[in-house]
Amino acid sequence: xxxxxxxxxxxxxxxxxxxxxxxxxxxxxxxxxxxxxxxxxxxxxxxxxxxxxxxxxxxxxxxxxxxxxxxxxxxxxxxxxxxxxxxxxxxxxxxxxxxxxxxxxxxxxxxxxxxxxxxxxxxxxxxxxxxxxxxxxxxxxxxxxxxxxxxxxxxxxxxxxxxxxxxxxxxxxxxxxxxxxxxxxxxxxxxxxxxxxxxxxxxxxxxxxxxxxxxxxxxxxxxxxxxxxxxxxxxxxxxxxxxxxxxxxxxxxxxxxxxxxxxxxxxxxxxxxxxxxxxxxxxxxxxxxxxxxxxxxxxxxxxxxxxxxxxxxxxxxxxxxxxxxxxxxxxxxxx
Numbered sequence: 099x100x101x102x103x104x105x106x107x108x109x110x111x112x113x114x115x116x117x118x119x120x121x122x123x124x125x126x127x128x129x130x131x132x133x134x135x136x137x138x139x140x141x142x143x144x145x146x147x148x149x150x151x152x153x154x155x156x157x158x159x160x161x162x163x164x165x166x167x168x169x170x171x172x173x174x175x176x177x178x179x180x181x182x183x184x185x186x187x188x189x190x191x192x193x194x195x196x197x198x199x200x201x202x203x204x205x206x207x208x209x210x211x212x213x214x215x216x217x218x219x220x221x222x223x224x225x226x227x228x229x230x231x232x233x234x235x236x237x238x239x240x241x242x243x244x245x246x247x248x249x250x251x252x253x254x255x256x257x258x259x260x261x262x263x264x265x266x267x268x269x270x271x272x273x274x275x276x277x278x279x280x281x282x283x284x285x286x287x288x289x290x291x292x293x294x295x296x297x298x299x300x301x302x303x304x305x306x307x308x309x310x311x312x313x314x315x316x317x318x319x320x321x322x323x324x325x326x327x328x329x330x331x332x333x334x335x336x337x338x339x340x341x342x343x344x345x346x347x348x349x350x351x352x353x354x355x356x357x358x359x360x361x362x363x364x365x366x367x368x369x370x371x372x373x374x375x376x377x378x379x380x381x382x383x384x385x386x387x388x389x390x391x392x393x394x395x396x397x398x399x400x401x402x403x404x405x406x407x408x409x410x411x412x413x414x415x416x417x418x419x420x421x422x423x424x425x426x427x428x429x430x431x432x433x
Contacts, residue, residue: 101250102200103173103388104381105277107242107270108161108257109235110179110203112186113413114153115218115373122147123219123227130221133228133290135262141231144217154412157193158216159235160289160377161257163413167381167403169198170420173388176200176251178242178273182234183208186215197417202242209234218373224408226373232263239265240272248273249280252388253311255380258289261300270304285311287380288318295321305338311387312339313380316346332359341393343400345379347372353397362397365405374413379404382423391431399427 123130126147136144157166165175177199181187190213191203214233220226238260248254254277260266277284286304288294293301305312314335320326323334332354336342342354350364382403386396402423406415415423 101174102176102247102252104165104168104175104253104255104384105178105248105251105273105282106161106165106175106255106257107178107238107260107273109159109214109232109238109259109266110162110181110190111159111214111216111230111235112190113156113158113216113218113373115156115220115371115412116148116151116153117411118148118151118219118221120221123221126219128219128227128229130227131225132292133230133259134292136229136231138231140229141215141217144229148217156413157190158374158413159214159257160259160287161255162194163374163377164255164381164384165199166194166197166414167378167420168385168388170415170417171382171385171424173385174200176244176247178202178244178269180235180238180242181208181213182211184211184213186213187234200247202244206242209237218413220371220373220411224369224372226371228373235266236263237265238263238269240269242269243273243276245276248276248282251277251282253283253285253384255384256286256304258287258293258301258304261293261297261304267300267303274304274306283310285309285313285380285384287376288312288314288322291318291321294318309339310341311384312342313376313383314342314344315376316344319344343379343383343397345376345404350401351379351397353393355393360394360397362394362401365402367405367409369408371411372408375404375407377413378407378415386427395431398430399423402426
């Protein structure tokens with residue numbers, strides 16, 4: 099019997115989100131709609147650029163958002179990551195605990211240094227541009243893994259951003275091997291266009307001989323397949339996993355499975371901030387399938403949850419919001 103619905107490994111980052119104008123984004127030299135890794139001096143420059151602006155601080159990291167979403171919906175999740183012995187690290191640990199996520203951080207010694215942060219700049223068109231200082235999470239490795247818990251999980255999920263670090267990639271792959279040997283389903287996300295452009299070998303290693311679930315947006319899939327032709331993209335990307343969830347913003351998503359394409363409409367919302375939408379989609383989808391629901395119904399739930407994320411500022415929803423969405427899901431299932 100499975101102990102966890104989802105076991106994930108990823109980067110532990112505390113998000114600081116700022117609302118900026120296009121002019122401010124350009125003045126700071128931030129590449130729009132991409133995730134860019136930064137060092138400490140660059141972080142200091144950016145902090146100077148947003149001085150005086152209000153920042154929303156939340157627990158973050160792509161896979162971190164996904165496990166929290168699944169747990170808030172009622173699932174059981176475990177998260178492997180790394181933080182430093184500082185105030186941000188304590189904030190991150192407490193956030194996981196408050197949201198009911200089990201983690202290796204409850205049984206580990208914390209290194210000196212800084213916990214990773216992600217500065218998220220949101221422009222009026224709802225696009226998010228991320229500048230990430232990895233800090234302690236740059237050193238995440240196999241010691242963050244809990245093999246016995248991986249083997250007792252329904253799904254093992256790898257964050258694509260780990261492809262930027264050799265230790266992180268190796269840890270994700272070691273966990274993958276443990277999961278595969280135990281018959282645990284494998285899942286991953288392509289994460290960002292920058293990962294595909296600059297860290298593709300690591301992503302290809304995570305995909306390996308195939309996954310059970312792959313999550314990506316249309317633009318990431320286009321970059322992976324080197325074409326914008328939708329039919330060609332679907333044909334190529336579907337070879338990477340038994341089930342591919344291809345999100346398309348306001349167009350909803352397409353579930354690719356067994357040579358078939360199933361389009362699932364998006365929630366009708368006005369987008370304010372796209373930060374965290376893909377993470378929420380993956381968490382809600384994996385929650386639903388872990389509870390025995392069909393992939394199409396899971397995508398419906400995931401679209402509703404992701405829609406609520408983009409309709410507000412911030413990368414996560416409250417437990418109350420997700421419980422409300424789950425109630426809507428129960429009604430949807432009865433139709």
